[in-house]
Amino acid sequence: MRIVSWNVNGIRAICKKDFASWLKSSNADVVCIQETKADELQFPKNVREINGYNFYCSSAVRKGYSGVAVWSKVKPKSVHTSIKNEIFDREGRVIYLDFGDFVVFNVYFPNGGTSQARLEYKLDFYDYLIEYLKRFKGKTVIVGGDYNTAHFPIDLAKPKENEKVSGFMLKEREKLDDIVSMGFVDTFRCLNNDSNSYTWWDYKTFARSRNIGWRIDYFFISKHSLKHLQSADVESSVLGSDHCPISIAVF
DSSP, X not given: OEEEEEEOSOHHHHHTTTHHHHHHHSOOSEEEEEOOOSOGGGSOHHHHSOTTOEEEEEOOSSTTSOOEEEEESSOOSEEEOOOSOHHHHTTTOEEEEEOSXXXXXXEEOOOOOSXXXXXXXXXXXXXXXXXXXXXXXXXXXXXXXXXXXXXXXXXXXXXXXXXXXXXXXXXXXXXXXXXXXXXEEEHHHHHOOOSSOOSEEOTTTTHHHHTOEEOOEEEEEEGGGGGGEEEEEEOTTOOSSSBOOEEEEEO
């Protein structure tokens, strides 16, 4: 099974760049996208109704903000857009598909860079989601998406310069430590030690052409299910957003 995740920075914007063709050619069984900035009816029909895929999405109460969506070839046993917390649910940041033996989470973690209040919101979101994941103990759980945090110095081009910048603050990085401590593994780092593999580049500074980036998009998988992991990739050649897709093959 091939699973892809991509922060598209607006579904309407990415659709103008032939997103539907990319999805059809991705050879993915599950496609997760973040930052859709749209509700279901704002997705173009040719994207909502792609032959061979079941489509699901969750949007924020606030218009044109946040949002996640999933296309899956296999119909899940159940689909959930709530993590039982109205403060977080109202931003449309989580959708997860329960297939029975395994669960796929698509998560758009908050950005903490706009204010101290949003940084605290981000940290609280991490804490709550980590606690929520405990209810799936024993299952294969895959948590993919835009984590908005680079974990280690290897995960960004300029770690020293960004130690006090949201996205690489110690208090944020420690939340990824907490995810690891509860039994999850970073799939890409499990298989790759590349120091120049990034998933996000700043538009304003034209950072992508110079590969001055951050790796802030991840697939974490339950450690006990690591035997099912076949590959993990950063698909940096795919353009269209300030992020690039990431992918894993499992089972």
